[in-house]
Amino acid sequence: MVLEIPMGKRLPIPSTLKDVANSANVSIPIVSRVLSGNPEVRVSADTRQRILKAAKSLSYHPNASARSLKAKRTYTLALFVPDVGNPVIPEIIRGVEAGAQSAGYAAFVSHLDEKAVSEQRYLTWLQEGRFDGLILATARLEDSIVEDLVRSRRPFVLVNRRESSTNMHITVDDAAGARIAINHLVELGHRRIAHLAGPLMFDTSLRRLQGYRQELDAHGIAYDSSLVQEYSWQTWEGGKVAMKRLLQGKKPPTAVFASNFMGAVGALGALKEFGLKIPEDFSLVGLHDSPIAEVIDPPLTVVKMPLHEMGRRAAEILINILEDRPCVIPQVLTPEGLVMRKSTAPCRCLS
Amino acid sequence: MVLEIPMGKRLPIPSTLKDVANSANVSIPIVSRVLSGNPEVRVSADTRQRILKAAKSLSYHPNASARSLKAKRTYTLALFVPDVGNPVIPEIIRGVEAGAQSAGYAAFVSHLDEKAVSEQRYLTWLQEGRFDGLILATARLEDSIVEDLVRSRRPFVLVNRRESSTNMHITVDDAAGARIAINHLVELGHRRIAHLAGPLMFDTSLRRLQGYRQELDAHGIAYDSSLVQEYSWQTWEGGKVAMKRLLQGKKPPTAVFASNFMGAVGALGALKEFGLKIPEDFSLVGLHDSPIAEVIDPPLTVVKMPLHEMGRRAAEILINILEDRPCVIPQVLTPEGLVMRKSTAPCRCLS
DNA sequence: TTGAAAGCGTTACCAG
DNA sequence: CTGGTAACGCTTTCAA
Numbered sequence: 001m002v003l004e005i006p007m008g009k010r011l012p013i014p015s016t017l018k019d020v021a022n023s024a025n026v027s028i029p030i031v032s033r034v035l036s037g038n039p040e041v042r043v044s045a046d047t048r049q050r051i052l053k054a055a056k057s058l059s060y061h062p063n064a065s066a067r068s069l070k071a072k073r074t075y076t077l078a079l080f081v082p083d084v085g086n087p088v089i090p091e092i093i094r095g096v097e098a099g100a101q102s103a104g105y106a107a108f109v110s111h112l113d114e115k116a117v118s119e120q121r122y123l124t125w126l127q128e129g130r131f132d133g134l135i136l137a138t139a140r141l142e143d144s145i146v147e148d149l150v151r152s153r154r155p156f157v158l159v160n161r162r163e164s165s166t167n168m169h170i171t172v173d174d175a176a177g178a179r180i181a182i183n184h185l186v187e188l189g190h191r192r193i194a195h196l197a198g199p200l201m202f203d204t205s206l207r208r209l210q211g212y213r214q215e216l217d218a219h220g221i222a223y224d225s226s227l228v229q230e231y232s233w234q235t236w237e238g239g240k241v242a243m244k245r246l247l248q249g250k251k252p253p254t255a256v257f258a259s260n261f262m263g264a265v266g267a268l269g270a271l272k273e274f275g276l277k278i279p280e281d282f283s284l285v286g287l288h289d290s291p292i293a294e295v296i297d298p299p300l301t302v303v304k305m306p307l308h309e310m311g312r313r314a315a316e317i318l319i320n321i322l323e324d325r326p327c328v329i330p331q332v333l334t335p336e337g338l339v340m341r342k343s344t345a346p347c348r349c350l351s
Numbered sequence: 352m353v354l355e356i357p358m359g360k361r362l363p364i365p366s367t368l369k370d371v372a373n374s375a376n377v378s379i380p381i382v383s384r385v386l387s388g389n390p391e392v393r394v395s396a397d398t399r400q401r402i403l404k405a406a407k408s409l410s411y412h413p414n415a416s417a418r419s420l421k422a423k424r425t426y427t428l429a430l431f432v433p434d435v436g437n438p439v440i441p442e443i444i445r446g447v448e449a450g451a452q453s454a455g456y457a458a459f460v461s462h463l464d465e466k467a468v469s470e471q472r473y474l475t476w477l478q479e480g481r482f483d484g485l486i487l488a489t490a491r492l493e494d495s496i497v498e499d500l501v502r503s504r505r506p507f508v509l510v511n512r513r514e515s516s517t518n519m520h521i522t523v524d525d526a527a528g529a530r531i532a533i534n535h536l537v538e539l540g541h542r543r544i545a546h547l548a549g550p551l552m553f554d555t556s557l558r559r560l561q562g563y564r565q566e567l568d569a570h571g572i573a574y575d576s577s578l579v580q581e582y583s584w585q586t587w588e589g590g591k592v593a594m595k596r597l598l599q600g601k602k603p604p605t606a607v608f609a610s611n612f613m614g615a616v617g618a619l620g621a622l623k624e625f626g627l628k629i630p631e632d633f634s635l636v637g638l639h640d641s642p643i644a645e646v647i648d649p650p651l652t653v654v655k656m657p658l659h660e661m662g663r664r665a666a667e668i669l670i671n672i673l674e675d676r677p678c679v680i681p682q683v684l685t686p687e688g689l690v691m692r693k694s695t696a697p698c699r700c701l702s
Numbered sequence: 703t704t705g706a707a708a709g710c711g712t713t714a715c716c717a718g
Numbered sequence: 719c720t721g722g723t724a725a726c727g728c729t730t731t732c733a734a
Contacts, residue, residue: 001681003521003682011675016727016728017728027704028728061480065727068416069726070710070729074416084441085441106476108460108461110448110460111448127412236646266646268646295616320356326357328353328355379721380714394720420710421714421726
């Protein structure tokens with residue numbers, strides 16, 4: 001079955017203020033004022049009726065381009081995300097949308113693929129005024145891009161990423177998140193706790209590693225660099241491979257803290273391949289929650305981060321800048337806490 | 352740590368054609384022609400140089416609102432999706448973006464939450480000309496909305512959903528997908544094959560059920576309505592509950608075909624709870640692939656649907672309409688086929 | 703209470 | 719080759 005689109009499917013010619021004015025036998029400005037919805041405007045009841053009727057029958061809708069040309073604003077925010085497939089992204093998206101919507105702004109999402117081409121694209125769009133402000137939720141981002149952004153002097157907020165060239169960012173407290181995970185494992189009696197670290201070129205990865213070391217320290221456990229493996233986020237395989245390397249070490253760990261959700265799932269696969277039973281033989285804690293975490297086998301214990309709030313705050317900050325209102329907003333958000341499921345248990349070394 | 356935004360962080364005043372014209376000592380129209388990038392325009396090398404230099408030093412960027420006001424076009428498409436968290440959505444998004452981008456259009460995604468408020472929102476935006484066309488990738492959608500859409504005479508395409516009031520839709524061949532799944536199971540020797548059906552108010556669910564029955568028929572297997580359970584998409588729990596009901600029946604099945612990815616994962620949970628080993632004791636086939644399918648335990652055998660292509664085609668159709676070009680495009684896309692992993696095996700009843 | 707006029711930044715159409 | 723003028727649809731003065 002094929003869909004045939006014939007030519008000449010004329011697009012509708014939208015009606016304008018002028019059309020409505022003509023139809024109602026009034027001038028354009030009045031129509032504008034009446035239809036702008038401001039209840040303050042003083043017009044005779046009769047005129048208002050005529051205008052409203054005409055607008056309805058012509059199914060008038062104000063033209064967004066004309067409006068923004070005049071207002072020098074689009075009341076639109078754009079959110080760029082690295083990978084819509086990453087399970088933590090939806091939460092951020094929803095947060096941004098909530099924040100934007102409650103302030104009367106629209107928020108659109110665009111996907112940033114690998115191609116460098118697209119990296120420039122959003123800067124251009126921003127500079128063309130297609131939207132008023134930008135939220136970037138991506139760890140992999142060339143520094144030069146951020147510098148261009150700063151130089152453009154357009155409003156933007158970095159989400160989940162810090163950058164020396166600007167303080168316009170909002171993040172979660174990654175170190176604290178890691179500490180929560182490690183503390184949980186230590187309390188279960190684990191001593192050889194491994195860490196699947198994200199790419200150490202990302203500051204979020206670095207902070208998680210830092211939290212891992214801090215908490216180990218706090219419990220008097222010596223740091224063993226052979227228990228830390230770096231892996232690539234973005235794929236489900238990275239965590240698996242890294243976990244295998246960990247298990248092949250001479251003194252393998254009894255527990256692991258994976259620095260993102262995908263890594264945790266990958267690690268799970270590796271553990272099973274090695275015939276380890278979770279949580280009896282081995283404990284696993286992930287960072288970032290996701291609906292899938294509940295339904296995989298075993299359901300994953302994770303540290304939940306305030307991703308929704310982070311998104312919402314990012315939108316709020318941006319809008320405050322746009323409306324030139326001062327604001328004071330916490331910039332580093334506290335983890336929501338541990339979500340205990342079935343992937344952690346007391347260390348066998350205790351028995 | 353808090354982020355303080357002081358007042359008076361003046362937004363930059365973008366430079367305009369006029370600024371460039373003044374700076375280069377030429378008229379506005381020439382600047383427009385030179386900067387529009389069309390290599391055909393004939394200008395003296397000297398003028399061109401001056402203009403280019405001025406534009407650069409003023410970091411000029413054309414104003415998108417002004418352009419679209421003039422052109423009556425935004426060269427922007429909007430894609431509305433029901434739930435960014437649903438693992439099949441990213442693939443569609445990428446398809447739409449690819450299709451849009453290759454035709455010089457931008458594509459933005461917006462998330463359609465439960466609130467009825469937001470259901471009207473995108474229609475309004477479309478009518479305001481915030482974007483030229485709309486792609487709707489949502490099964491749950493009130494009929495009245497589609498009717499409003501048709502009435503608005505604005506271009507739109509429905510993805511993965513048919514609707515009597517319009518032929519502007521592109522779908523995958525759900526029945527064929529179901530047949531592939533069932534055929535695979537039958538070939539493995541299964542005879543009591545259950546089906547986890549999506550909400551039967553969606554035509555996609557109906558077609559999958561239909562394909563299930565057709566293929567059973569084709570193999571001379573009697574249809575047993577007790578082997579079909581309806582469940583809710585959108586949550587990970589629905590499939591689990593439905594699968595349990597199936598397993599508690601008097602003559603339980605030996606295999607199941609789940610009508611979406613989430614349902615398959617949910618079913619997996621139920622099967623494990625019942626102590627069934629997959630695939631030795633029970634076979635499971637899902638519909639729609641996802642990167643997670645490879646990494647869960649066991650890796651899921653699924654029927655892969657051309658979601659990316661569906662998105663790309665949707666964008667193509669829309670753009671053809673917008674540019675008033677005739678086009679003929681297949682409207683029902685053939686499944687890409689079976690992706691065999693580890694969740695299906697020959698029926699034990701054979702041994 | 704209403705309307706005329708100007709202008710937002712761009713492009714298209716003519717003249718020069 | 720170049721530039722003046724008009725127009726896109728809307729809002730905002732300012733007069734009437």
